[in-house]
Amino acid sequence: MTREPGGARGPLRIALVNLRSQNDDWHQIVMVPLGVMYISSALKRAFGSEVDVALFDMTLCPARGDTAPLVRAFLQRHRPDVVGLRGFSSHADQFPVVAGLAKKLNPECLVIAGGPHASTGSRGLHAEESIDAVVAGEGEETIVELVGNLLAKRPFRETPGLSWFEGNEVRKSPSRPMIQDLDDIALPDYSLLDLNAYQRQMTMCGFLPEGKFTSIFTSRGCHYRCTYCHDNFGKRVRYRSVDSVIDEIGYLIEEHGVDEFHVIDDIFNADRKRAIGIFNEVVRRGWKIRFAFPNGLRGDIMTEEFVAAAREAGAYHWAIAVETATPRIQKLVKKHNQLDKVVEAIEMSDRHGVFTCTFNMLGFPGETEAEMQATIDLNLESRAHMMAVFAVTPYEGTTLFDESGSAEDGELGSGGYHRFSEEVADPGLSDVPRSRIQELIVDAYARFYFSGDRLQRMMELSSSCHSLVHLALNLEERRWAANYSFDTLPDARAARSLADLNRRARELAPELCSHLPVPGVELAGNGPAINRPVS
Incomplete structure (x- = not known):
């Protein structure tokens, strides 16, 4: 490290990055990152003002486009001594990208990989040059002991629960048992976000x-x-x-x-x-x-x-x-x-x-x-x-x-x-x-x-489950993926229900639903009479 952690120059700066793949089809899914929030709480409970923890959540970045400049700007602002990366296996492509950015800005910073992908034992993850160590499974106790070792100027690899790449093979410190009393874990840190x-x-x-x-x-x-x-x-x-x-x-x-x-x-x-x-x-x-x-x-x-x-x-x-x-x-x-x-x-x-x-x-x-x-x-x-x-x-x-x-x-x-x-x-x-x-x-x-019965049951549940607006938006994606237009839907009842759903959604939330097609549908007779969709 470039400075003594936790000393006269201030607290140990820790940056946690919640990853999102550039190629992940689930890029639009956004969930509160509980894993890193638990890590932050554990650190703050153990060390208080001796640590300064910050979060960058890549899932909040624009759905399309290069996230690297945004991550780089965050790291430049926070200037971390320790960088923790968390991601799924579908985010594997981003571990080396973000780790590389951190090392380029500060070659002395310690980069730790954690989360679900780190728990797989991936040799490829371990072999990434910019990743110093990997934490498998639960990270609360491991990160606290690791930071304690850093603050005490002890070798961080003495920490149980770590693995790293050395001599073309994965090496491990002593294993760490699972946390038995979950009630004793500090609640997620909502001040982080x-x-x-x-x-x-x-x-x-x-x-x-x-x-x-x-x-x-x-x-x-x-x-x-x-x-x-x-x-x-x-x-x-x-x-x-x-x-x-x-x-x-x-x-x-x-x-x-x-x-x-x-x-x-x-x-x-x-x-x-x-x-x-x-x-x-x-x-x-x-x-x-x-x-x-x-x-x-x-x-x-x-x-x-x-x-x-x-x-x-x-x-x-x-x-x-x-x-x-x-x-x-x-x-x-x-x-x-x-x-x-x-x-x-x-x-x-x-x-x-x-x-x-x-x-x-x-x-x-x-x-x-x-x-x-x-x-x-x-x-x-x-x-x-x-x-x-x-x-x-x-x-x-x-x-x-x-x-x-x-x-x-x-x-x-x-x-x-x-x-x-x-x-x-x-x-x-x-x-x-x-x-x-x-x-x-x-x-x-x-x-x-696009079964008439199923559509009707979904719409009936809208008052107590997902709103009509959200249901219409979800089904529009399904309709587009299936390459259906209203005149090719095989179920006439489904066509009528979908037209009614889209019409009501546009009325309830025109700013969200203006793109939903609403054809003219003849509700009587054997099937729908289709007009051009309303843009």
Whole structure:
């Protein structure tokens, strides 16, 4: 470092950067960066005025364009001694970019990579010249000990929980156990950001939030062993107590005016009794708030009691992971979904008025096109309101990655996941070409979203779930992707419903919805009479 940290020259300056890929299709999704907020709280609780922590969140940058000048300007202003980078594997291309910027401005600064991608053990990430160390898993205790070592002028690599590249191999300090008492972790540091900047942005739900929203963790870890999934927080669920969760919700209501909470646990309903306890306490306190669960709930363990309690507490949106409708593949990828109960959970959710999205994946090893179509058909026949379909990608750090031979094919590292995109000829893991999988996905969306019955049910839920305006904006993207015009929609009832939805959305929010087409539709007779869309 160029100066003595925490001494007469002032506090140790720490810059945290929440990454966003230039190539990520999810660039429009904006969520409050809880991970770095927890890190900031841990540092401030441990060191107080000895540290100065600042955040640059790349997800708030303009959706298109080069973010490097903005990151460079932030680093020049803050002149950090330590730079912490956080990102997903889909952001792998940005770790070396931002680390390189930091080192160019100050070769003596310490650059630490953390977050989900760092937890994969990626050799490519470790090998980046500008990255000094990697923190896998939870970072609160590791970063506090690391900064303590810096302040005490001890070698930072003495810190347990670190790994780094040396002599063409990954070296590690002693491992660090998972944090057992989650109630003891300091709450996320909201002084690090302007919460208002995260409002009126597209969330993980695929919609704009209705109220003032933030995200919340109530547990860490997942005890299931799905081969395609990460292991960031371990394969045992650790829970915050009901009191701890309620205290955080109360604080956010009173201090920040939050009235919408997006729970992003790996599996919130793993302990059904605790989950219902949280819902019941919200009701007892008379809070008029809303809950969404965009990260997914386990469908085959949902009960009527859980759904009813969730709805009473304000739950309005959640996702349920189907992944595949083929029992053979359920077993292969160790998902072990009881599909009949999953379908029942979707129906139950619809009956209670919870807007429900399904998660699905196509292209598992050895999966046939007929098996992919079975997954699509399950969704088409279900009472779900949304469906998300992804082409299988073997990410580093997963069993699927190891079993697929991806590690032997060459380091995916920074941006190498393009090999599994629909634009390349490589068939991926299945014999069905990726281009064909993409065709199946586009066709599935067209058939799913433009069913008259489904559109009507989505519109009926708009009073208690997503607004008509947000629904219209979401469906316009779907219509455009499906290449439908009003005269090519195969379902006449869907055409009438969509026309009515767009017309009402334009009236409610002309500044947001002026681009929505509103044809003239003859509501009587066998089908719509189409005029030119209104611009």
